[in-house]
Amino acid sequence: MTTVVAPPRAEAKEPPPPPAEPRHLPRWAWALIVIGVWIVVWAFTKGQDTLTLGAREHTQLQNDLTEFRNAVLASRDTNPFIQFTYQLGEWFKEAVEWCQRMISIPDFPRPVPQIGWLGVTAVAVWIGLAVAGWRIALLVAASFVSFGLFGYWSDSMDLLIVTFVSVSVAVLIGMPLAVLLGTTSRLGNSIINTILDIFQTMPTFVYLLPIVLFFGIGASAAVVCTLIYALPPLIRIAGHGIRSVPSTTIEATDSAGQTSWQRLRKVQLPMARKTIVVGLNQTIMAALSMATIAAYVDGPGLGQPVLQSLFKNDVGGAFVPGMLIVVMAVMLDRTTTAASEASEKAARGRINMRQRRIVLAVAAVPVLVALWMSRFYTWAAAFPENNLGPSVADAVNSFTEWFVDAFGGATEWFKNVITEALINPMQSLLAESPWYVTATAIMALALVLGGLRALMPTVICLIGIYIFGLWHDAMITLTMTMVGTVLVMVMALVFGVWMARRKSVDLLLRPLLDAGQTIPPFVYLIPMLALFGPTRFTAIVAGVIYAAPVAIKLVADGVAGVSSSTVEASRSTGATTWQEITKVQLPMSKGSIVLAANQGLLFMLSMAVIGGMVGAGALGYDVVLGFSRSEEWGKGAAAGITIVLIGIMLDRIARAAANQDPITHNPTRRPWWRSSMG
Template sequence: MWALGVIVLWLAVWALTKGNDTLVPAGRELTDVQKSLGGFRDDILASRTDNPLIQFTYDLGSGFTSVVDWFQRLLSIPDFPRPVPQIGWLGVTAVATWVGLAIAGWRIAVLVAVSFLSFGLFGYWSDAIDLLIVTFVAVGVSVLIGMPLAVMVGTGNRAVNAVTNTVLDIFQTMPTFVYLLPIVLFFGIGAAGAVVCTLVYALPPIIRIAGHGIRNVSETTIEATDSAGQTWWQRLTKVQLPMARKTIVVGLNQTIMAALSMATIASYVDGPGLGRPVLDALVKNDVGGAFVPGMLIVVMAVMLDRSTTAASEYSEIAARGGLDLRLRRIVLAATAVPVLVAIYLSRTYPWAAELSDLGWTPKVADAVDSFFVWFTDSFRGATQGFKDLISSLLLNPLQSLLAESPWWLAAGALLALTVVFGGVRALVPTVICIAGLLYFGLWHDAMVTLNMTLVGTVLVMLLAVVFGVAMARRRGIDLVLRPILDAGQTIPPFVYLIPVLALFGPTRFTAIVAGVVYAAPVAIKLVADGVKAVSPSTIEAGRSTGSTRWQEITKVQLPMARASLVLAANQGLLYVLAMAVIGGLVGAGALGYDVVLGFARSEEWGKGAAAGISIVLLGIMIDRIARAAARDTAR
């Protein structure tokens, strides 16, 4: 009721003042702050030869480039004067399969072998191995940096955790395109830029999740071992890390998934990998050509996800004596012999060094293109009608309220709603974020972006509730949908951007739909898990009173899973906002377009940087309000 009162008052004042003080930028003119950001870039570029910071970052980037280049010449590209890599496809596939057998068993070994063969048979062997190299270099550095920070988060005091969480929030709310600007500035393009941008995106999950696991080790266990006189290091290495191993593996798993999801974005800075053919195909509007390498990224993600999870379970079974270790050593030693033979053959014979392309890619691409043409021709009318309906009911009215209100009215209303939903705790970060939006001179564009984000989140939550409840109540639906959701989380956004563009045209609604497709899998899973976790005894109690299926869902399951719904809404907001820059490529305008413009034109770099920072401020503001609301809901 308080929120409704704020909105009614906002509408009343808006009706009298709309169109005034909206802070719409005057043409292409830059503000003083944006000019100073552009000047900062120019100063950095001018001081590359004598600036110690630039020299350090360039040296670090050269180190990354050297490591990636060494692995490439070993595994994926010709090592001149050899016309092929040092180890060809047969040797690499054999080694990877043997490693899968050693760490996770024969099922994972078969999965790894099939995955590696698919890379070569579809003609993308070098690109796939390059992506694996960049991923593992970035993940390796993430573990080296992230695990000490995770230990600090898991064992540190509240002040340390607050600072660390703030930095991680900035990393996770910052759209990937935004930090390409400073990364190119400090590290250059190529393998170095690809590794660094992948590292920045992949680092937060392992810090957060591993730190959470260490922090939640039973205090009773720690006290019991402390009574034996152990040191801090012994407590960490003998108790906390072993007991948090499952959670740490989950963090590693999420770090690998995050690194793979950067494949296409890294290609914008000339990074090697499967992202490059995806981007090349999309530039030519070739949906089928982008589909094949995009699906291979999904195959790689599934392979690595299942391998890390199975490796953790396999090692735990071995530690408990559930495996015959002597037989295992014999099997590994015996299978190592054909692996060594495969390596020798791949170094000696051309057929074992380069896998012949069987011509499958053009056939699959043509089939995808044919389906795409049929689908767009058949459903374009319905999608246009849906776009017009959502635009007239939600998008246009909300944008008019947010973007056409005087800045002081919109800011005041947002602060009032913050107090209503998040309490006083969320007020301080909201004040800081709103002040930042005004300071960087892109208030109007920020309100347009906020409008698209809110409408996208409404659509995400509709999908999340419908499909999440269905997955929680029917195991068969869960088994069918969960692999589809996994693929939706790992497929590069650019792959489905072209079909969405063809269905809806180059408009802001296209950006919203792309954001919904990107955010819906996470929200659906959260709602499904939350509803599934409702106590069976509670549901039985409701049924005993004669409640219908609809009453059971709306009066029992959804209210009991309210915390999961709030978390799903929070994550949906952030994921939709993360697509703001990609939306700028398809006619969405606002902050996303400003970032893309700054990336494309050096004279607009300052405005692009200001827009990127504004997106981060929006993300932090939304996240803080949602978190405070979630805490109040939980209480």
């Protein structure tokens, strides 16, 4: 018997591991390399080809812009477009003046308005009760009484009128555009978003040069500039709400045979109502924030006394009307929010409508009595005079003087440290390098941080900055913006993380941040002037205070949104508090942090012109000069356009950087130059 021996089976071998891709430097390391090379080149070339333009020198393009302005003014009586814009401005002016005669100024020969303060307050309280409930009615009553008690009744009503007219027109224009944004194709969506991006990156002061040219000054210019600034939030937020209606709901309506108009009216708009109210709320807040800037073109309202106090360096005189603007903003914010919640409750049947109608009917009786009294009794028509406002202003001025005397040395030391350690070196690098070196370095940083998506708009914007002839001033403005953004982000990271990790801190700081976002930017300048004098550092600090609230809230919300299970997992591994923050919470909230930096940049840039009024110089001063002297209009317009180009460039770099994958040592990641090219 033979035995057949089977051949030995070959042992199975594991496939060889795939070759590891070479490690690549992270983006921040490439950025440091670019900056290092830039510094070396700057050391050998500083002061050459900086394209410095004298204070009263002009390029040919700037002279051409001035000639354009002169031609527009000369053709006012013959150009149909100019006639249309002036007629439109006249309609706005007539609407504002009619409302003023009704509630804020004497309607001659009547020595008081048609409806006095008591009647106006009663009607406003009744509206608050009708749309939002008795708590809002009490808030409205307290707010309106405070306008009169502090001596600014007429100015407060004027601001309400300009806000009401502007927001009404914004709704008429914005809602159709929001519907278009929410229902149109991707191409149409991209076009609308690009236009909105330009408006939102444009500093508000830049609007004023063309607005004054085409609409004149006064109430018409105030309404138009407020309208332009307040329109984008409504379009964006309402359009997002309409677009966010679930696709399954849309398909269900299509299967039911509804037309597009029926679908919009019966499904999309009702389901997006809450988001639309948020957009309306933000539009109202934006309109109020324009109060002081509108005053610069002789717009009526509380911005007028704030602006006058700025010229006199009167901190107390600006504090009282500035705080009344905040009171008005809080009142309108809470009213619109509560009205939305009340309508939701009513739609769900959680409110007894019969009882509510009875209460409103009974409450209407004293309102009618107050209206009658305000027409026939002087004390009810004109708010009684008192000294509360001047007393508060004097107290604020006394406190400011004491603070400056007590801490003037510390503030001077802080100013010198920041100036010598941060502002001067960065300005020398940006503004004293040859223009082509700076442009190359900025383009390289854009490519490193955001890829080709950031590089292309950066190239276009840099070409525009060069063409408009204010390169050196643009680099100084960019320096102040970048320094301010660094300070904003330091504050945002410190306070944002603190708020996210401590509920009590959030409850304490968030109302202060909300109030800070509603204070007009001019108000920040006055105490900063008292502390630091008219310097570029004053403008930077005022911009930091203006930009910090939104950045802090974004970081706080981002860190607070990190999953609690992730945080608990890090704690179970023995991570310290510092490791938990730096290794878990901050990396996982990177998107919010980048958005905070983006918004900080844009808010800082929006203060460029206002800073030009207090010694910051550069592009802000050029814009202000264009306002004050007709022969400088072209240079001011070029400076305004240059500010817009800087804003678009920084915005596109920040957005592209946020969309790029972080570069790690993970071999599955592609290097930035490959990912940017697809």
